[in-house]
Amino acid sequence: ATTTLLGPSEIRALAERAGVRPTKTLGQNFVLDAGTVRKIVRQADVRAGESVVEVGPGLGSLTLGLLEADADVTAVEIDPVLARLLPGTVAAHVPGLVVDDADRERVVLRDGDGRVRLTVVLADALDVRALPDPQPTALVANLPYNVSVPVLLTFLERFASLERGLVMVQAEVADRLAAPPGSRTYGVPSAKVAWYAAARRTATVGRAVFWPAPNVDSALVRLDRREPPSTTAAREDVFAVVDAAFSQRRKMLRSALAQLAGSSTAAQEAVLAAGLDPQTRGEQVDVDGFAAIAERLVAARP
Ligand code: SAM
DSSP states (O other): OOOOOOOHHHHHHHHHHHTTOOOTTTTTEEEOOHHHHHHHHHTTTOOOOOEEEEETTTTTTHHHHHTTTTOEEEEEEEEEEHHHHHHHHHHHHHHTTTTEEEEEEEEEOOTTTTTEEEEEEOOOOOOOOOOOOOOOEEEEEOOOOGGGHHHHOOOOOOOHHOOEEEEEEEEEHHHHHHOOOSSOOOOOHHHHHHHEEEEEEEEEEEEEGGSOOSOEEEEEEEEEEEOOOOOOOOOOOOHHHHHHHHTTTSSEEEEEEEEHHHHHHHHHHHHHTTOTTTTTTTOOHHHHHHHHHHHHHHHHHO
């Protein structure tokens, strides 16, 4: 017997039986297409036996794909109805998995050898501060659209064990995440994600593979952890510079950073000392540039 993935009729039947009515506020669009699921798993380079974290397993489409690739999965789901449904769906599709341990917030499924293959955690992903061992090396998720960027940044910040990510997000967000400095879509998410990882848009996914179909196309983004910029400034200080630099997109750095620096003269000095032109706009500066500015601003603090 082998693992089977969910298709359109099964997704609908599952939802109907459990009384699941997908909500927009939680970004509930479920993947109906096994080909898309396998593509996500493939592009994530999931290894057998690897510990993977998934945010928002929903009805389990991607969870089953990850288990099929022999990954061990921790799945964090905010919706109690979906979190409660998932263990049964997985046990019915992955031969040999049985529910071993369950309480209100956590359900564990093991295989015949006692290996933990799936832990379902009922929680808001933004509130999760610790994950069960072994610590995950990959984040693989079809992210809820309204919180995709905060979830991504939170996970990269909190879980240092994550070395890779493959996430599905709105196409427009994917463009922003992967945008290089100087491009039209470069902005706060691009610069902040670049602190942690190199981001690449790897594929477009049409709306027809979802139920219900969203109003926009989606895209896959591959993330590979990189060393943060080498700087003495704290990450928070660098992010404050990024936020200020883009708060008024059309402004030159000198004026955009004036408030944060205390004066436009102080801002000008920090930008110059960082080796940048004070007339440059935020959209031209990479994360190393923002880090250099932050370092000078911190050093000049009284
Ligand atoms: N992974 C499933 C799939 O591909 O079919 C569902 C993906 S759906 C786009 C997003 C999922 O994230 C939903 O199951 C939703 O309930 C869940 N979700 C929304 N906000 C969340 C949050 N803050 N923390 C954890 N899960 C969340």
